[in-house]
Amino acid sequence: MSIDYPLLFEPIDIGPLEIKNRIYHSPVTLNYVDRRTGFPTEELAHYYAERARSGIGLIIQGAMDVSPASEAWPVPNFSMQDENIIPSLRDIVGRVHAYGTKIIVEIFHIGQAANTRRYGRPSVAPSAVPSVSVGTTPKVMEAEDIADAIDGFVRSTINACDAGYDGVELHATHGYLLEQFLSPFFNKREDEYGGPIDNRMRFLRDTIEQCRAAVDDDFVIGLRLVGDELLPGGLTSADIVDVATRLEDDGQLDFLDIDIGSHQNYHVTMSPMYGAPNFNVPVAAAVREAVDALPILCAPGRLVDPGQAETVLQDGHADMVGLGRALVSDPDWVAKVREGRVDDIRHCVFCNQYTMGNLFKGLPIGCIQNPAAGREKDYGAETLVPAEVSKKIAVIGGGPAGMEVARVAALRGHQVTLYEKNEALGGQVLLAAKLPRRDEIEGVVRWLGLQMEKSGVSVEMGVEVTADKVVELGADAVIIATGAHYLGTGFSGVVPQEIAGWDTAGSVTTPEALLTGAVAAGPSVVIVDADGHVTPLGLAEMLAEQGSEVTVVTCYPTVGSKLIEEMNFSHVYPRLLELGVRLRVNSWAAQVRQGEIDVFNLFAPTNIETLPAATVVMATARSVADGLYLDLKDRVPAVHRVGDCVAPGDIGTAILSAHRLGREI
Ligand SMILES: Cc1cc2nc3c(=O)[nH]c(=O)nc-3n(C[C@H](O)[C@H](O)[C@H](O)COP(=O)(O)OP(=O)(O)OC[C@H]3O[C@@H](n4cnc5c(N)ncnc54)[C@H](O)[C@@H]3O)c2cc1C
Numbered sequence: 001m002s003i004d005y006p007l008l009f010e011p012i013d014i015g016p017l018e019i020k021n022r023i024y025h026s027p028v029t030l031n032y033v034d035r036r037t038g039f040p041t042e043e044l045a046h047y048y049a050e051r052a053r054s055g056i057g058l059i060i061q062g063a064m065d066v067s068p069a070s071e072a073w074p075v076p077n078f079s080m081q082d083e084n085i086i087p088s089l090r091d092i093v094g095r096v097h098a099y100g101t102k103i104i105v106e107i108f109h110i111g112q113a114a115n116t117r118r119y120g121r122p123s124v125a126p127s128a129v130p131s132v133s134v135g136t137t138p139k140v141m142e143a144e145d146i147a148d149a150i151d152g153f154v155r156s157t158i159n160a161c162d163a164g165y166d167g168v169e170l171h172a173t174h175g176y177l178l179e180q181f182l183s184p185f186f187n188k189r190e191d192e193y194g195g196p197i198d199n200r201m202r203f204l205r206d207t208i209e210q211c212r213a214a215v216d217d218d219f220v221i222g223l224r225l226v227g228d229e230l231l232p233g234g235l236t237s238a239d240i241v242d243v244a245t246r247l248e249d250d251g252q253l254d255f256l257d258i259d260i261g262s263h264q265n266y267h268v269t270m271s272p273m274y275g276a277p278n279f280n281v282p283v284a285a286a287v288r289e290a291v292d293a294l295p296i297l298c299a300p301g302r303l304v305d306p307g308q309a310e311t312v313l314q315d316g317h318a319d320m321v322g323l324g325r326a327l328v329s330d331p332d333w334v335a336k337v338r339e340g341r342v343d344d345i346r347h348c349v350f351c352n353q354y355t356m357g358n359l360f361k362g363l364p365i366g367c368i369q370n371p372a373a374g375r376e377k378d379y380g381a382e383t384l385v386p387a388e389v390s391k392k393i394a395v396i397g398g399g400p401a402g403m404e405v406a407r408v409a410a411l412r413g414h415q416v417t418l419y420e421k422n423e424a425l426g427g428q429v430l431l432a433a434k435l436p437r438r439d440e441i442e443g444v445v446r447w448l449g450l451q452m453e454k455s456g457v458s459v460e461m462g463v464e465v466t467a468d469k470v471v472e473l474g475a476d477a478v479i480i481a482t483g484a485h486y487l488g489t490g491f492s493g494v495v496p497q498e499i500a501g502w503d504t505a506g507s508v509t510t511p512e513a514l515l516t517g518a519v520a521a522g523p524s525v526v527i528v529d530a531d532g533h534v535t536p537l538g539l540a541e542m543l544a545e546q547g548s549e550v551t552v553v554t555c556y557p558t559v560g561s562k563l564i565e566e567m568n569f570s571h572v573y574p575r576l577l578e579l580g581v582r583l584r585v586n587s588w589a590a591q592v593r594q595g596e597i598d599v600f601n602l603f604a605p606t607n608i609e610t611l612p613a614a615t616v617v618m619a620t621a622r623s624v625a626d627g628l629y630l631d632l633k634d635r636v637p638a639v640h641r642v643g644d645c646v647a648p649g650d651i652g653t654a655i656l657s658a659h660r661l662g663r664e665i
């Protein structure tokens with residue numbers, strides 16, 4: 001037991017299951033699945049084994065579909081109902097159980113939110129309420145559809161049991177089928193499945209009852225239940241308290257796992273750094289207070305700090321606390337807390353980029369900070385091999401790429417010195433953290449800095465390294481990680497040429513110049529956006545708050561198009577509207593003049609309008625800082641480059657490429 005967190009490391013019984021501590025991996029869909037078969041790929045087993053290895057009490061494996069009608073393209077579909085899936089599931093269970101961790105698999109039917117486009121099957125739902133998420137209208141479920149769906153749950157439960165899982169968690173949240181029947185928002189039926197609560201609970205109760213009947217009593221059956229749908233006319237916290245007490249009285253369930261929200265408001269359910277932590281706690285606490293003995297699980301939301309987890313338990317708001325993204329970014333969270341190494345935890349920064357962002361692109365989930373997420377077999381625990389020969393390595397550039405390569409190379413036994421021209425480590429991430437309400441992202445480089453120190457990297461700051469200086473260093477290997485910067489000319493993939501007048505004195509600037517304070521914005525600002533991510537919008541918010549009249553001219557059909565899948569858009573967009581930022585979509589700039597700019601609609605290019613613009617910000621193409629690399633190529637025996645100085649990208653690509661080089665060098 002940890003002295004600092006006594007409740008967290010206290011064992012707990014969930015039905016017949018003895019769990020060694022009160023920490024669980026909240027279900028996270030990882031997309032590690034073979035699209036042809038719907039069976040897990042080996043990455044899934046390695047991912048969970050790595051988390052079990054750290055000593056977590058319980059893993060609730062991310063949602064597995066119980067029916068082909070639960071297709072959510074581009075998110076790949078699992079075939080949990082198919083008994084041929086069992087061997088690959090056994091592999092997962094065996095690897096997790098080997099560490100004394102229990103494992104339950106979440107099973108679900110997506111219902112109304114299914115995407116029918118790929119297979120031509122209709123989505124099915126209690127009523128014909130169209131899905132705003134995927135734009136489909138479901139077929140109203142008839143008796144045989146209801147029987148089919150329940151059969152899928154039952155078969156999946158039997159398969160889970162045969163594969164050796166300790167239980168299943170039925171998924172009745174996030175707006176999916178079991179919730180849809182419960183919900184007056186989705187369920188408009190007038191038969192025995194609609195109307196009063198007993199009718200709306202019928203499908204859920206029948207499903208629970210039939211799953212329960214299909215397996216022995218020592219097999220756990222739990223329910224992830226929406227705590228509040230956050231939808232107009234939808235289920236409220238009070239409704240759920242009522243449902244929960246009825247379910248406890250039914251006596252068929254071993255636990256409830258309570259969270260908040262539907263797929264229409266995923267930006268709350270999987271809140272990024274803009275939202276406050278603990279968003280699931282109030283609804284779980286309400287259920288905890290109302291039920292008697294039924295264990296209540298809750299992933300508080302945006303949990304990284306073990307103190308926060310302990311408080312939820314101390315306050316009696318839940319019996320177990322779950323972590324989702326924090327375990328993607330740091331699989332060793334539990335071990336680090338238990339062993340008093342809390343400072344070493346690689347905090348999830350809740351950017352949502354490679355988790356939610358990848359999920360809704362249909363890509364395997366990863367993490368911008370943790371290159372081993374989804375690559376545990378190759379990059380996981382104990383895969384780092386000491387270098388055969390300890391080399392003297394010079395790393396030039398202290399952004400995330402330079403820091404990661406330095407850290408990994410030093411861990412392998414190399415003598416590494418990192419040179420950074422600024423007085424602080426972090427590169428562009430320090431600028432990213434200056435955008436409104438984005439300061440958490442600095443955690444990426446804070447952790448790298450601490451780990452570099454611990455692995456013995458020497459750092460020389462305030463040193464702008466030249467090619468001559470590098471030659472003088474006489475290093476065995478040189479790694480260039482000098483980054484990239486905005487070009488400022490308006491060159492872009494929209495119109496691949498400079499925007500006329502880009503060099504108008506005193507008018508045109510870059511995001512970096514504004515964020516470092518090198519340039520102050522004028523009273524009217526136009527931000528030209530070919531980026532689609534957070535920088536142009538963050539600048540718009542920042543400058544509007546400072547009193548400028550701001551217009552964003554974006555080439556995309558909406559501003560912040562790349563923020564939508566990451567669930568950041570719904571946090572940023574309202575702020576722009578509140579601040580009166582003007583948004584011009586599908587548009588581009590033709591000409592900058594002193595104090596003004598001509599813009600046009602990309603679909604009506606002759607329709608040109610002139611806007612006042614004391615300052616024009618070019619959030620357009622970025623350019624690599626590769627001069628040092630090119631100068632050194634033929635002057636030193638071994639020179640490598642990583643990160644943005646190869647091609648401008650993001651933190652994740654910078655860190656992954658650096659990590660790979662750190663292992664190879
Ligand atoms: C405003 C802004 C917001 C962003 N937001 C995000 C985001 O939300 N998510 C995301 O994934 N990415 C974001 N990015 C991009 C991301 O920060 C970069 O992709 C990433 O930092 C690249 O890492 P790097 O180490 O390759 O280069 P950099 O971060 O550019 O680091 C290069 C370092 O090298 C140093 N250097 C250069 N030349 C020399 C020299 N000669 N001698 C010594 N030192 C030198 C520089 O001072 C710098 O510290 C953002 C970028 C900006 C500008």
Ligand SMILES: Cc1cc2nc3c(=O)[nH]c(=O)nc-3n(C[C@H](O)[C@H](O)[C@H](O)COP(=O)(O)O)c2cc1C
Nearest residue numbers: 026027028029062063299301302323324325355356
């Ligand atoms: C990429 C991703 C996938 C998720 N997949 C599921 C899922 O399959 N089933 C589920 O019930 N919740 C899912 N969730 C929600 C998490 O279980 C958790 O409730 C939420 O992320 C809040 O916890 P956190 O802040 O600790 O991540 C997912 C969350 C993320 C970020």
Ligand code: SF4
Nearest residue numbers: 348351352355367368
């Ligand atoms: S990608 Fe971002 S949100 Fe996802 S686990 Fe990594 S740090 Fe956290």
